[in-house]
Amino acid sequence: DAKTTQPTSMDCAEGRAANLPCNHSTISGNEYVYWYRQIHSQGPQYIIHGLKNNETNEMASLIITEDRKSSTLILPHATLRDTAVYYCIVHIANFGNEKLTFGTGTRLTIIP
């Protein structure tokens, strides 16, 4: 799986959009980009994933650059409950390759 690079920490004001960047310059053509988050002392929670196109669901939007070497997770109206560690992961979904590697992620703090 391709390596990802994320900032260690970020702050965002409550009610504003939180934009979390992720670099994955060695991504291969059939690797997906996934985002998970982990609220303190809980299990990680799946947020969104994408391959090439931008994606949106009820939690967030995922913007992938045209060359697929970086992506941004957008939380459109951040609330205090969005304070968590956010993990960006790149992975090929092949049978026999179910290993997903989580790095240390970005610690997002929402400021009241």
Add this chain to the structure above:
Amino acid sequence: DGGITQSPKYLFRKEGQNVTLSCEQNLNHDAMYWYRQDPGQGLRLIYYSQIVNDFQKGDIAEGYSVSREKKESFPLTVTSAQKNPTAFYLCASSLYLAGANVLTFGAGSRLTVL
């Protein structure tokens, strides 16, 4: 509601004792995983299983053992051979969604060895 149940949530054991952590899922997922998390660190893969009666070592399998006798269950045993077993243990299962592999996690089990 479908989900993953890990038990116990908190566990204290004396050094040298084996400990078994339970993980049960009712999501009908084929693949299951065990991760370990240390304070301020990311998740590290211990073992994973794609199908019943088969499992693979992850990145830090030494000192751990697993079994997969039923699709719903994937217990993890932390043996006395694990040098530093105090950690937060997370179980997950996965579903393929349109070619992607999406994990669902349990709430975790926090093991403290005294």
